[in-house]
Amino acid sequence: MQAPDTPAFVEMTGVTKHYAGVTALDGVDFTVHPGEAICLAGENGSGKSTLIKILSGVEPASDGEIRIGGELMTGHTPRDATAAGVLVIFQDFSLFPNLSVAENIAFANELTEGRRIYSRRHARAVAQRMLHRIGVDIPLNAKLETLPVAHKQLVAICRALACEARLIIMDEPTTALTGKEVTVLLDIIRVLKEQGVAVIFVSHKLAEVLAVSERVVVLRNGKKVAEGDAAEFDAASLTRHMTGRDVAEASPGAFDGSGEMLLSVENLQKQGSFRDISFSMQTGEVLGITGLLGSGRTSLAKALFGLVAPDSGRIVVDGEEVPLGDPIASAEARIGYVPEDRLTEGLFLTQSILRNVAVGRLQEHERNGFLDLRGLVDEAADWLTRLKVKTPSITAPVQSLSGGNQQRVALARWMARAPRLLILNGPSVGVDVGSKAEIHDIIRDLGHQGLGVIVISDDLPELLATCHRILVMKGGAMTDEFAGGKISEDVLSQKLTS
Amino acid sequence: MSGSGSRTEMTLSQAPEFRLAIIAVLVFALMAVLSPDRFLSAQNLTSMAFQFPEFAILALAMTITMTTGGIDLSVVGVANLSAVIAAAILTSLAGPEATGIVAVMWLAVALVASLAVGAAAGFFNGILVTRLGLPPILATLGSGLVFTGFAVAMTGGSAVMGFPDIVSVIGNSTIWFVPVPLILFAVLAIALHILLTRTGFGLRVTMYGANPLAALYAAIDIDRILLRVYVIAGMFSAVAGMVIMSRANSAKADYGSSYLLLAVLIAVLGGVNPYGGYGRVIGVVLAVLSMQFLSSGLNMLQVSNFARELIWGALLLLVMVINTTNWAGLRAGRKPAKTG
Numbered sequence: 053m054q055a056p057d058t059p060a061f062v063e064m065t066g067v068t069k070h071y072a073g074v075t076a077l078d079g080v081d082f083t084v085h086p087g088e089a090i091c092l093a094g095e096n097g098s099g100k101s102t103l104i105k106i107l108s109g110v111e112p113a114s115d116g117e118i119r120i121g122g123e124l125m126t127g128h129t130p131r132d133a134t135a136a137g138v139l140v141i142f143q144d145f146s147l148f149p150n151l152s153v154a155e156n157i158a159f160a161n162e163l164t165e166g167r168r169i170y171s172r173r174h175a176r177a178v179a180q181r182m183l184h185r186i187g188v189d190i191p192l193n194a195k196l197e198t199l200p201v202a203h204k205q206l207v208a209i210c211r212a213l214a215c216e217a218r219l220i221i222m223d224e225p226t227t228a229l230t231g232k233e234v235t236v237l238l239d240i241i242r243v244l245k246e247q248g249v250a251v252i253f254v255s256h257k258l259a260e261v262l263a264v265s266e267r268v269v270v271l272r273n274g275k276k277v278a279e280g281d282a283a284e285f286d287a288a289s290l291t292r293h294m295t296g297r298d299v300a301e302a303s304p305g306a307f308d309g310s311g312e313m314l315l316s317v318e319n320l321q322k323q324g325s326f327r328d329i330s331f332s333m334q335t336g337e338v339l340g341i342t343g344l345l346g347s348g349r350t351s352l353a354k355a356l357f358g359l360v361a362p363d364s365g366r367i368v369v370d371g372e373e374v375p376l377g378d379p380i381a382s383a384e385a386r387i388g389y390v391p392e393d394r395l396t397e398g399l400f401l402t403q404s405i406l407r408n409v410a411v412g413r414l415q416e417h418e419r420n421g422f423l424d425l426r427g428l429v430d431e432a433a434d435w436l437t438r439l440k441v442k443t444p445s446i447t448a449p450v451q452s453l454s455g456g457n458q459q460r461v462a463l464a465r466w467m468a469r470a471p472r473l474l475i476l477n478g479p480s481v482g483v484d485v486g487s488k489a490e491i492h493d494i495i496r497d498l499g500h501q502g503l504g505v506i507v508i509s510d511d512l513p514e515l516l517a518t519c520h521r522i523l524v525m526k527g528g529a530m531t532d533e534f535a536g537g538k539i540s541e542d543v544l545s546q547k548l549t550s
Numbered sequence: 551m552s553g554s555g556s557r558t559e560m561t562l563s564q565a566p567e568f569r570l571a572i573i574a575v576l577v578f579a580l581m582a583v584l585s586p587d588r589f590l591s592a593q594n595l596t597s598m599a600f601q602f603p604e605f606a607i608l609a610l611a612m613t614i615t616m617t618t619g620g621i622d623l624s625v626v627g628v629a630n631l632s633a634v635i636a637a638a639i640l641t642s643l644a645g646p647e648a649t650g651i652v653a654v655m656w657l658a659v660a661l662v663a664s665l666a667v668g669a670a671a672g673f674f675n676g677i678l679v680t681r682l683g684l685p686p687i688l689a690t691l692g693s694g695l696v697f698t699g700f701a702v703a704m705t706g707g708s709a710v711m712g713f714p715d716i717v718s719v720i721g722n723s724t725i726w727f728v729p730v731p732l733i734l735f736a737v738l739a740i741a742l743h744i745l746l747t748r749t750g751f752g753l754r755v756t757m758y759g760a761n762p763l764a765a766l767y768a769a770i771d772i773d774r775i776l777l778r779v780y781v782i783a784g785m786f787s788a789v790a791g792m793v794i795m796s797r798a799n800s801a802k803a804d805y806g807s808s809y810l811l812l813a814v815l816i817a818v819l820g821g822v823n824p825y826g827g828y829g830r831v832i833g834v835v836l837a838v839l840s841m842q843f844l845s846s847g848l849n850m851l852q853v854s855n856f857a858r859e860l861i862w863g864a865l866l867l868l869v870m871v872i873n874t875t876n877w878a879g880l881r882a883g884r885k886p887a888k889t890g
Contacts, residue, residue, distance in 0.1 A: 359767070383769035397767045400760040402827055411757050411768050414750035421749050465768065 059122060061086050061218060061250055062107065062138070067116035069102050076102040078274040079116070084219055089241060089251040089264050091282065094271035095294050095488070100254050103271065104221055108140045109133040121218070134160070137218030143227065143345070145208040149197035154179035156196050156207050161214035182210035185247070186240045201346060202233040209240065219250040226260055227510060228345040231549045238264050262286075272296055304338065304496055306535035307520035311335035314504040315473055317356070320365030325351035326528040329365070333506070335472070338499040340515035341508045343525030344548055350392060352525070353477045353508045357389035358382035369473060388466030392478040394455070398462040401451040405443060405461055406432050408450045412465040435464040439494065456487025463494065473504040480514060492518050512541045524548060566821040570836040577840045581847030588850050596729065600722070602842040603731035604793050605809040609816040610742050611786035613834050614779055616817050617746070618759045619826025620679065620686030622783045624694030626810045628671040629791030630803050631697040632664035636792065637710040637801035639663055646712040653714035664788045671697055672784020676777035701803035709802040721796030731793045738786060743831035755779060759826025808859060815866040816841055824870070
């Protein structure tokens with residue numbers, strides 16, 4: 053119900069955000085009416101997270117006007133936003149795992165009400181009232197960490213309600229839910245809307261929340277590229293607006309089996325993360341591994357590079373067993389790993405672009421401890437050129453680059469080491485649409501050069517566009533395997549969540 | 551490529567070392583104006599050149615640990631422990647009457663022993679930081695007390711005296727008018743500069759300091775790097791201990807207790823990032839000079855020792871505030887975060 057007669061709860065006009073050299077948001081207008089559900093769609097790097105950060109006071113806008121509840125906000129903080137009734141539920145929920153359900157729900161409320169002394173009875177009463185409001189039943193005394201993901205999410209919703217939320221922003225609300233849990237969530241959203249609470253879904257897969265939404269707003273490269281009634285959109289048109297392309301990238305098809313045996317993983321096991329993982333792959337093959345948040349995909353990726361020590365099992369590369377839990381031995385076995393989080397794990401942000409590449413090749417350019425600087429620099433510069441890193445100067449700090457170029461720098465470091473097996477975890481997270489397609493080209497090309505590539509991602513179109521084979525993980529186990537070109541995104545998505 | 555690379559990006563006036571050079575010149579000029587006859591006298595200038603190497607060498611030890619994002623608060627403890635052990639060798643085995651080749655031999659033994667003590671103490675720190683995963687600030691605070699405690703236990707807290715005459719060569723003689731302590735400092739400073747900028751080890755040290763997690767993901771052997779860093783810091787401290795011992799002509803468990811703060815202050819003033827990832831020896835050398843000019847000047851102006859400690863402490867805080875405040879950010883709003 054878009055209700056033009058009722059005043060908008062949130063009104064953002066011409067909101068712009070510049071980060072060092074990058075325009076993340078460019079003059080975006082965005083309104084939310086009470087009781088309205090909006091899909092805020094966009095690919096990684098489209099600016100949707102930035103918009104949310106600005107609305108919730110985490111980041112200041114560079115330009116533009118923000119009104120919440122009719123009041124002009126200038127330089128508001130997350131506290132101000134909360135007080136105004138704008139609450140964000142992040143993908144990881146930001147709850148306290150060691151506290152009870154009641155404590156988690158009532159915690160923020162205790163703070164906003166300015167209570168200085170914690171009352172257990174009061175907390176339980178608040179929690180009970182909120183759970184009742186959304187019509188669910190979760191034991192109040194249960195420790196949060198013992199709950200399934202879906203219940204944690206409901207606790208997070210209740211906590212937002214306890215703060216008298218008038219707008220709840222949900223970041224990727226369905227990524228960790230099964231199909232049935234999504235249905236439950238949608239029912240609760242309907243209840244919230246009836247109570248006048250507005251909801252924004254922030255996601256790159258929105259088909260499932262389209263059903264309860266009134267309006268869709270699509271961002272691409274920091275600009276609003278589409279807005280309209282949810283009824284006018286379907287999965288295909290959403291994708292088109294998000295990517296700016298009509299057709300998905302073509303699948304490389306199934307692997308032709310022409311390579312040599314490269315990697316075999318046998319019964320790899322890690323208590324609480326993954327169990328009984330066995331698979332093998334050949335040179336030239338691009339293998340995808342996917343799964344929901346918490347399926348064990350990232351732990352497995354780290355274990356393959358020795359960053360996590362499995363309890364048992366074997367990893368064999370080129371016929372030689374690789375010691376478990378030792379990244380240095382893994383690198384010596386010519387395994388490379390490009391981590392998911394470039395900013396904290398992948399790159400040395402304050403150091404030069406050149407150094408970020410060269411750090412992988414120090415050993416080879418060392419004579420009696422002294423570096424052959426010329427050789428090191430030339431080689432790194434060569435790789436930066438080959439991967440088309442766009443920068444005015446390779447001695448600039450790597451943090452001055454855009455997400456796509458940063459990812460190329462991380463890739464260049466490992467490619468310079470001539471790996472046999474390259475593990476890419478979330479290769480296009482936080483990368484703009486154009487760069488994303490180019491990174492996919494690089495991945496396919498790595499396969500053609502005879503490397504084994506493992507792509508770990510929850511971005512299904514990405515996997516479909518780059519992988520010869522896709523393995524699905526669920527609850528720590530491998531549950532399905534599909535050949536490339538023989539499966540659609542819908543089927544794959546169902547296999548993930550069923 | 552490293553340092554020289556980033557230098558090409560900044561114009562000279564933007565480099566932190568340029569600011570430091572100006573500060574050093576300004577302090578020198580100020581003191582020269584306030585007390586021209588005494589500050590500019592040849593006697594004062596040589597006296598300064600004999601004085602500063604003691605704490606300047608400790609500042610170099612601080613620099614390498616700070617570049618990793620760590621710190622070594624045990625430098626003075628290591629210096630005194632190694633000096634006490636060297637002094638024990640020089641007094642009980644050589645004795646004050648030793649001369650000629652015998653004295654030189656015992657001096658060599660004492661020097662080797664003190665370096666070994668420094669290396670062992672640094673290795674101990676390194677184990678605490680790597681294998682046991684203690685935060686460097688706490689690990690070295692504790693180990694520093696342990697080292698000092700050993701020195702007290704060995705000496706009963708009193709000074710060890712009665713060295714052969716040759717010992718004074720380290721701290722009090724000159725070669726071609728250049729004080730030997732100054733030569734020692736120059737050699738160590740150049741060695742550290744080369745180590746940090748021209749070797750794979752040095753680059754790994756800086757990269758680890760810039761982002762320890764990324765260093766792990768880049769398959770750098772972190773433990774080995776850190777262990778070596780603390781061993782080097784320990785050995786530098788031992789050299790400082792030898793200079794102190796020679797200049798005082800004695801060794802004592804609590805010599806140079808004000809040097810710890812001074813060493814930290816100089817490293818930070820010299821532009822070493824206390825969070826790791828940036829440290830240049832040239833900056834530290836300039837900071838050493840500024841501090842010595844200031845110290846001598848204050849001395850001549852008859853400022854009390856207690857006031858001087860106050861000034862050092864305040865200066866340390868001031869430099870940290872200036873260096874860590876994001877001035878551009880203060881104007882524009884808050885700190886930038888990653889894009890979404």
